[in-house]
Amino acid sequence: MQKLSPSLVAVKKITSTVPRDNFADRDLEKVAQLILELGGSINPIILRRNGMDAYEIVDGDFEYYAAAKAREINPMKGETIGAFILEPENEELLLEQVKMLRKSAQTGNLAESPETGFFDENTASPPADSIKNPVVKVEVPNLCENETPQESSSLEQRLTILEAQFANQINELKAEYAREQQVLTQSIQELESRVLQQVSLLIEAGLADRINELKPESPPEKQAVENVTSESMSALEALNSLDQSALLANFKDAGLKLPVIKTIVKQRDLEPFTSFANVVERVDKLGDKTMIKIIDKWQKYS
Structure with a gap:
């Protein structure tokens, strides 16, 4: 059989058939604060699977409600609780142990049976040592009637505490990563906006340079252009003012087709x-090369 060890289970996935009202709020609050200060509960509870990812309490209802209270106070540090989960191979022994521990807590008068090796409350007489050296019993306040006493110094309980602390650290790192990711996303969006602005300015500058390069190449004599007004007009003004037929007549050689003109x-x-650049951006199927042809053509005849 595999060695028994506690597991960390999310508090929100556990249910109890014992009402919370059975326990004093003051006691739950006090233990919840201790759980948060220590980083976990020193007393693992007993659970039975109640679905794919759900559990029901077999023993430890008080500890469960204290852990739930700790989660209400601080969700980041009270998400999990140490628990032993009943499995087919260990259920019988676990339940037997819980039963015997409960009897021991209630009677305090059990002796070991030589036949079974278990403690039997019906043993005829206590050991002789207990008569010669009576032990003073110290009553420990019973936080709830179904609480399972276990030694806090056991290795398993220490491991449970360490695992709970490790889980809390992981949750804190996740939250920090989410914050950094949000800051990085905002920085990327701002960078993209600046890049788009720079691209628009570069297109404008490129077109202006091209116009300046073409000015010396313009023929000295001006030629009449069909449907062009007698006043000097820039290519941008023409695109903003000429009607559809005039645009087709003046810029057909530059590669403008009727759908683009529309x-x-x-x-x-x-x-x-x-x-x-604004024309290229807003008119589909009109690229930079075609726009340069429009500027070249208009510059020649203006």
Whole structure:
């Protein structure tokens, strides 16, 4: 049989058939504070599985309610409690041990039976040593009628405390990681916003440089352009003011097709274009290369 050892179980997954009103709130509060200060309960409870991830108390209702109270006070430090879980291979022995310990707590007069090795309250007489050297019994306040006394200095209980402390540290690290992740996400969003602004400025600068490069190449003589007003007009003004047929006539050579021109007219009716980069951004299927052709063409004939 595998060695018996306590497990850490989430308090919220445990239920009890014993009403909480059976225990004094003052006692529950006091023990809950001690659990939080120590980092766990020194007395593991006994549980039986009651589903895929649910448990029911077999012994230790007071300890459970004290742990639940600790979780109410500080959810980060009171999430788990040490417990022995009944399994098919250990259930009979565990229940027998709980039964005998309860009898011992109630009678304080059990002796070991030579036949069974267990303690039997019906043994005829106590050992001789107990007569010669009587032991003074110290009454320990019974926090609840079904509490299972166990020694606090056992190795298993110390391990339970260490495991509970380790679980609390993990929860604190998780919370810190969540906070750092939130800060990192905000920083990334701010960086993306700045990058988009810089890209828009670079597009504007690139188009302006291209215009300046093309100015010396413009033919000295100006040619008449169909449907163009006699006043000097920039390409951006033309995109904001010429009607659909005029746009098609003036920019057909630059690669503008009717669907794109319709989109230009629709977008400028909503809001005039503020820059060439704004035109490229708002008009689908209109790229930087086509926009440069539009600027080149207009520069030649303006």
